[in-house]
Amino acid sequence: MTAILKARNLSKTYKIRSRGKDAPKTVEAVKGVDITVNEGEIVGFLGPNGAGKTTTLRMITTLLDPTGGEATVAGHDLARDPIGVRRSIGYVAQMGTTDPSAIVGEELVDHAKLYGIDPKVAAERGKVLLADLDLQDAWTRKCGSLSGGQRRRLDIAMGLIHEPKLVFLDEPSTGLDPQSRANLWHHIARLREEYGTTVFITTHYMDEADALCDRILIIDHGVIVAEGTPEELKRRVGGDQVILSVAPELAARTAEVAARLIADSHPEVEGGEVRLVSADGGTALPKLLAGLAAAGLDIDGVAVRRPTLDDVFLTLTGRSLRDDVAAA
């Protein structure tokens, strides 16, 4: 595997000027992160609001000077060759960059010119990209007339017009409805198939990271707290949750028998529910149900819940990613 992005000990401390005679305050937004992305990977950078995702991304894409650390991006040293970095990457910012009053095709060609691409070549590439992103009829339309999802896909086309090897997407689906989000994920996944593009995507949506990414880095308070494939991360939570519905008066006895049947399952009773954990709920279930039946215990219902990335975040930080998002 060849690394296309390697950042070591990257950090950023913001200084905030205070009013009056108070000393300036500092915010340690990113505290020495290491990031490796291999060619062809789709890597998710997940964390709650304010965790340091955008700051990290802006440093890697040369938009912000790091306070410390170093990085090589697409073969170029971040500090010594920022122009080389910029030419080799695509960056799709959270807010997008298209002018609502501009014509889509012109916007694409003008953007390509910034990279020294011949306008004819840019127009050809732009049309192919728009077709790939399901925007074939948009060439002559005004950017502002596109729907939210179409606009995000146009932003992606803008980020790809110079055929970068590595593209950074900053929270690409924020503000989109569920259907447009799923549609966007489909298009992002296709980028790799069609163009072999490596994708680095920041998000605070766990389902997005889960659906799209080969590997996930979780950042919290400026520190990477976990890294792995979605499956590896979920395994770290300690397995599936098995939920048995029983008559409330049988719950305590059910928990007692279940604890004997499945080692380390730590059953907990809540009203008419008994919750236990198992490394593999699907395999444990037949043994559990047979054992409970043999003990004369009737089960009204059973559910197996696979851990989510939110459970991973909760286990690692004691907080829910969703709560943070909702509170922000």
Ligand SMILES: Nc1ncnc2c1ncn2[C@@H]1O[C@H](COP(=O)(O)OP(=O)(O)OP(=O)(O)O)[C@@H](O)[C@H]1O
């Ligand atoms: N220009 C700035 N000056 C001072 N502090 C900043 C600045 N930009 C970001 N911060 C602070 O740095 C921390 C990290 O912010 P950052 O925007 O990188 O987080 P994020 O994970 O991208 O959040 P979000 O999901 O909300 O975009 C936060 O505490 C934020 O308030």
